[in-house]
Amino acid sequence: MKRTILVTILAIFTATSIHAQKYYTKTGKIYFDATSSSSPEKIEATNRTATCVVDVSSGAIQFAMLMKGFEFERALMQEHFNENYVESHKFPKAEFKGKIKDNHEIDYTKDGTYKAKVKGDLTIHGETKEVEAEGKFVIKGGKITAEAEFSVKLSDFKISIPGLVADKIAKTAKITVSCVLELLKS
Amino acid sequence: MKRKKIIRYIVLPLLVIGAVAAIYIYKEYNRKHKDTARVKADYSLTTTELLNEFAANEKASGEKYMDKVLRVEGAVKDIIKDEKGFYTIALGDTASMSSVRCSIDSTHTNEVISLKKGAILAVKGICTGYTADELLGADVVLVRSVVDSKK
Secondary structure: OHHHHHHHHHHHHHHHHHHOOEEEEEEEEEEEEEEOOOOOOOOEEEEEEEEEEEEOOOOEEEEEEEHHHEEOOEHHHHHHHHHHHOOOOOOOEEEEEEEEOOHHHOOOOOOEEEEEEEEEEEEEOOEEEEEEEEEEEEEEOOEEEEEEEEEEEHHHHOOOOOHHHOOOEEEEEEEEEEEEEEEOOO | OHHHHHHHHHHHHHHHHHHHHHHHHHHHHOOEOOOHHHOOOOEEEEHHHHHHHHHHOHHHHHHHHOOOEEEEEEEEEEEEEOOOOOEEEEEOOOOOOOEEEEEEOHHHHHHOOOOOOOOEEEEEEEEEEEEEEOOOEEEEEEEEEEEOOOO
8 A cells, every 4th residue: 555655656746747847058059140231241149158948848938148148259349239239238138938839749758850939028128029930849869959040120129220330230130049958957 | 842841741640640540440340359368367266256246246246247357266067068069167066056157268178178077177257147047046157268277
């Protein structure tokens, strides 16, 4: 009897712990390209220190990144980005809180590749806007590789580009997300 | 006579100023980030001291350390290498969820390739802020980091 109770408790415990599983990374890569067609040089930067958490049972997905973590090749461009465009001293972080649509169709326990839409609220420069992106989730060897590409209108986030450089910086920035998530051990 | 004077005293200086300005603008425009190994640290402290400061007062610590070159000393908690070969080292106390995350400068990868967990290390990097998350712990993030062997 005792043994049955013990086994039952263990079984319930295991079942619930699988349901509450979260995968994460603290080295997520976010790349953006805001080069306008008439610009002689590339306006692009990469942030390699974004955090991401995915709750595989609910499909909830969250991102957070420090704006100062965006690295540009040119120091001057990086300074302008931080001081004038995204004002990172006022708004140090960018966040995304959303959900993976049709998350139940993804089998996280087996190796496989899935395409799923991700929808949620993106907050940059203190402004929040709903965005939707097509995501690709690759389950392999107990890790999840999450990738997505989407565009954002800079004016939506009150990021104003001065007239002097308006022809170099595109009105829409293309964002590429690439993260390798592993199980968060509690 | 007057024409020569104009050339010598007005046109020539203007040309010189113009040339100096052009060189300055060109250099400033193309300025790349300084190699962190060559920059002197603004602050030198242990990971415990840094994390405690941020935990006590995030706003004041942010104002103090943002964009500054920090030299942090601590134990290697984790070494992460991504698909492109970029390294990130987490320094700190293994008993704590928080750490100082150092994104290693891509030209200094060789300094971290043979690192082992538990090694005591000093890393110099630029502070980009603090990410406090109840699930993931509170981390101070440094970029363009290099291993600092000097004491």
